Amino acid sequence: MSQFVLRLKAIGNSELAWRFRTSPPVIFATVVLVTLVFCAAAANLIAPHNPFDPATLNIMDARLPPAWINGGSSTYLLGTDEQGRDILSTIFYGMRVSILVGIAAVAFSMTIGVALGLIAGYLGGWVDTIIMRLGDIQLSFPTIMIAFFIDGVAKIVMPIGMREEMRFYVVILAIGVADWVQFARTVRAATMIERRKDYVAAARISEVGGFRILLAHILPNTIGPVLVLATLGLGVAILTEAILSFLGLGMPPSQPSLGTLIRAGNDLLLSGEWWIALFPGAALVLLVLAVNIVGDWLRDVLNPRLR
Amino acid sequence: MISLLATRLTSVVLVMLVVSALSFSIFNFLGDPVNNILGVNATLAQREELRVALGLDQSTFVQFWRFVERAVVGDFGVSYRNRQPVVDLILARLPATLELVLCATIIALAVGIPMGVYTALRPRGLVSRTLQFGSLLGISMPQFLIGMLLILVFSVELRWLSAFGRGDVVTLGWWTTGLLTASGVKALIMPTITLAVFQVSMIMRLVRGEMLEVVRTDFVKFARARGLSDRAVYLTHALRNSLLPVITITGLQIGSLIAFAIVVEAVFQWPGMGMLILQAIEFADFPVMAAYLAFVGFSFVTINLIVDLIYLAVDPRLRAK
Numbered sequence: 001m002s003q004f005v006l007r008l009k010a011i012g013n014s015e016l017a018w019r020f021r022t023s024p025p026v027i028f029a030t031v032v033l034v035t036l037v038f039c040a041a042a043a044n045l046i047a048p049h050n051p052f053d054p055a056t057l058n059i060m061d062a063r064l065p066p067a068w069i070n071g072g073s074s075t076y077l078l079g080t081d082e083q084g085r086d087i088l089s090t091i092f093y094g095m096r097v098s099i100l101v102g103i104a105a106v107a108f109s110m111t112i113g114v115a116l117g118l119i120a121g122y123l124g125g126w127v128d129t130i131i132m133r134l135g136d137i138q139l140s141f142p143t144i145m146i147a148f149f150i151d152g153v154a155k156i157v158m159p160i161g162m163r164e165e166m167r168f169y170v171v172i173l174a175i176g177v178a179d180w181v182q183f184a185r186t187v188r189a190a191t192m193i194e195r196r197k198d199y200v201a202a203a204r205i206s207e208v209g210g211f212r213i214l215l216a217h218i219l220p221n222t223i224g225p226v227l228v229l230a231t232l233g234l235g236v237a238i239l240t241e242a243i244l245s246f247l248g249l250g251m252p253p254s255q256p257s258l259g260t261l262i263r264a265g266n267d268l269l270l271s272g273e274w275w276i277a278l279f280p281g282a283a284l285v286l287l288v289l290a291v292n293i294v295g296d297w298l299r300d301v302l303n304p305r306l307r
Numbered sequence: 308m309i310s311l312l313a314t315r316l317t318s319v320v321l322v323m324l325v326v327s328a329l330s331f332s333i334f335n336f337l338g339d340p341v342n343n344i345l346g347v348n349a350t351l352a353q354r355e356e357l358r359v360a361l362g363l364d365q366s367t368f369v370q371f372w373r374f375v376e377r378a379v380v381g382d383f384g385v386s387y388r389n390r391q392p393v394v395d396l397i398l399a400r401l402p403a404t405l406e407l408v409l410c411a412t413i414i415a416l417a418v419g420i421p422m423g424v425y426t427a428l429r430p431r432g433l434v435s436r437t438l439q440f441g442s443l444l445g446i447s448m449p450q451f452l453i454g455m456l457l458i459l460v461f462s463v464e465l466r467w468l469s470a471f472g473r474g475d476v477v478t479l480g481w482w483t484t485g486l487l488t489a490s491g492v493k494a495l496i497m498p499t500i501t502l503a504v505f506q507v508s509m510i511m512r513l514v515r516g517e518m519l520e521v522v523r524t525d526f527v528k529f530a531r532a533r534g535l536s537d538r539a540v541y542l543t544h545a546l547r548n549s550l551l552p553v554i555t556i557t558g559l560q561i562g563s564l565i566a567f568a569i570v571v572e573a574v575f576q577w578p579g580m581g582m583l584i585l586q587a588i589e590f591a592d593f594p595v596m597a598a599y600l601a602f603v604g605f606s607f608v609t610i611n612l613i614v615d616l617i618y619l620a621v622d623p624r625l626r627a628k
Contacts, residue, residue: 152588243451288447292447
């Protein structure tokens with residue numbers, strides 16, 4: 001127990017913690033981020049209504065403005081959409097989908113990127129050339145364009161019955177595949193430095209297999225910058241998902257993310273019902289902004305050279 | 308320098324090969340050209356005849372080669388949806404998107420660079436801090452939301468600008484421009500701003516970062532020691548040296564502008580290539596998708612090549628090698 005306390009103290013006294021305590025914007029962003037993630041994760045517990053239970057919906061309550069505007073009702077703090085669903089609750093649930101897709105997509109591209117980067121950096125030669133060339137080619141396209149195409153083609157090719165339930169995975173795959181290159185580049189560069197070091201030679205002499213050397217010895221020494229990239233990538237992934245959903249290629253209305261909610265509200269914007277689109281939009285901006293601030297800070301503190 | 312050019316050209320060829328292979332797969336494996344031309348009610352004999360006529364009985368490689376041959380002269384077949392040659396559809400939509408992208412780029416450079424210089428020279432001032440935060444907001448905010456806010460304020464509330472379309476256009480040859488009519492320019496305002504916000508923020512942050520580095524270098528100190536005015540030191544010496552990466556990023560950003568134009572066009576119902584590809588995906592119009600992919604790939608590669616050439620022109624160190 002006392003050892004645990006000591007360890008906590010050591011963390012509290014570290015440079016990282018000190019730099020965290022002395023930057024108020026980052027503290028604020030972290031608080032916002034934690035709050036948003038909590039609201040998303042506990043959506044089914046804390047959301048005032050269950051927007052996906054048709055039994056609780058009342059069409060008479062459709063398109064109500066926010067509570068503080070004339071005609072609003074205090075039951076629905078941020079108003080309701082055209083099906084009478086509570087906006088605040090749909091935001092909580094939508095944010096859950098957005099965050100889940102974002103994290104899964106980043107984890108996916110991180111896995112591909114790290115694996116390919118390790119292989120390219122460790123083996124070198126033609127394997128390296130092919131992998132990095134592929135990366136170069138892919139980088140000449142914006143990630144959003146790649147995700148857009150994978151998603152669009154997948155949408156058409158899939159059997160109609162499977163489209164809706166598979167959307168979640170298709171979107172993750174599309175965003176994940178679009179973004180592996182930067183991970184691969186970083187890991188490759190680090191691996192090429194690490195593999196010449198004595199501890200790798202020592203492991204090789206002790207007849208540790210190449211695969212094990214990569215995973216157990218080299219990987220832990222390259223992971224720092226990867227985590228920074230992952231944080232920065234999370235903001236981009238959440239935004240990309242929102243864009244795909246806004247264009248009607250992302251999450252379906254039956255399983256809406258923030259982007260899907262904004263798309264639905266966009267049609268009602270011209271008739272003046274701004275709250276249906278703008279509140280989910282504000283939640284999206286807040287989420288991405290908080291992730292970006294924390295990510296920028298992490299990069300500055302952990303990897304000044306990545307700037 | 309020649310070897311540099313040679314590597315660049317090889318990579319151009321490589322990228323175009325990969326892109327045309329992808330484009331060919333969409334065209335050939337996803338679409339069914341025979342159904343496309345004859346409709347589903349044709350007899351088996353008719354189909355077989357057409358298959359031979361189109362060369363579909365040949366090996367995939369031969370078909371691929373023919374696809375490339377035709378693509379080079381701009382023949383991507385006929386759209387499934389409205390039965391027009393795909394290349395005509397794309398050329399009809401191209402001016403709208405290009406005008407949007409070019410206007411956004413000009414704004415991004417004209418606004419982003421001065422803001423970047425200012426925030427680098429006065430990092431602690433209130434204006435700089437506001438701009439810094441604004442730029443963070445700018446890169447965190449999806450385009451469609453900016454567009455929706457603009458529509459809400461200027462179309463729904465104030466009723467100043469129209470929320471959709473290009474306004475009146477003037478036809479110059481095959482090119483249609485909205486820049487020559489009042490309603491065309493008015494229609495261009497909101498989409499351009501929407502598209503430019505991200506780019507402005509990006510370029511501002513980039514210029515700021517580069518300027519901060521360059522200002523610390525010895526040659527700037529020396530320029531100051533020579534007694535040059537602040538203006539000469541910062542604008543002639545420091546800025547010129549911080550603009551190199553701006554060229555690269557601007558080039559790459561024009562590529563992503565074409566991608567983000569899809570979003571902006573969807574928000575403002577802008578009749579450009581973005582709307583074309585969105586409709587193509589909705590209706591599984593594979594020839595259009597294949598052509599769009601090839602076209603976009605070609606533009607990106609060309610832009611990258613031009614960026615490399617500009618680099619060569621402005622950086623004497625590259626020429627010396």
